[in-house]
Amino acid sequence: MTPKLKRTVIAWLLLAPLIVVTIFPFAVMFLTAVKPRTEVLTPAWWPSEFRWSNFADMWVATGFGQALLNSLYVSALATIGAILISVPAAYAMSRFRFAGYGAFRQFLLISQMISPIVLVLGLFRLMAAWGLVESTTALGFIYMAFNVAFTVWMLQSYFDT
Structure with a gap:
């Protein structure tokens, strides 16, 4: 056995348990998804029949299609x-040095250290006052606001190169 083949075999022997541990939950989830309802809670691993219609039933019964469209939007x-x-903003920070440049970069960094959960109550009260509590557009703007500082930070590094 050549040294390269020996290293390959050892690597596969070490990685095989990790692969099994990683794939096992997905296999159980898939097998449970295609089982008939009566077999879901039984100890049998393999379904008596594969019910692909479970996916279509789930799509209709749970409103998954609308939820997916909302998430994509x-x-x-x-x-x-x-x-x-x-x-x-990132381009301007990369190309121009202005008064407050360092303070603005520090602000971007510090704003990333604040947990978003701290802002939830204030954001809820603001959205309630504006009548936007169950609005997907308002949620999109909130997510956008949370991501602007990180995006500016990353894009400035990109523009600097």
Whole structure:
């Protein structure tokens, strides 16, 4: 056995348990998802029949389609908004030195250290006053605001190179 083959075999022997531990929960989740309802809580590992209709039933019964669209909308709004705001700010910080440059960078860094949960009560009261409590657009703007500081910080590093 060559040294390279020996190293490969040893690496696979060491990685195999890790792969099994990583994949096992996904396999259990998948097998449970395709089982008939009567078999979900039984100790049998393998389903008596594969019910692919469970996925369609879940999609309709839980309103998953609308929830997915809401998530995509909020994510797109937050991402696009954060980039549109952050690119000019990061470019200006990268190319120009202005009064308060260091303080602004410190502000960006410190704002990332604040836990968002601290702001929840104030944000809820603000959104309630504006009538936006159950608005996906308001949620997108909140996510965008939380991500602007990080995006400016990362894009400034990119523009500096």
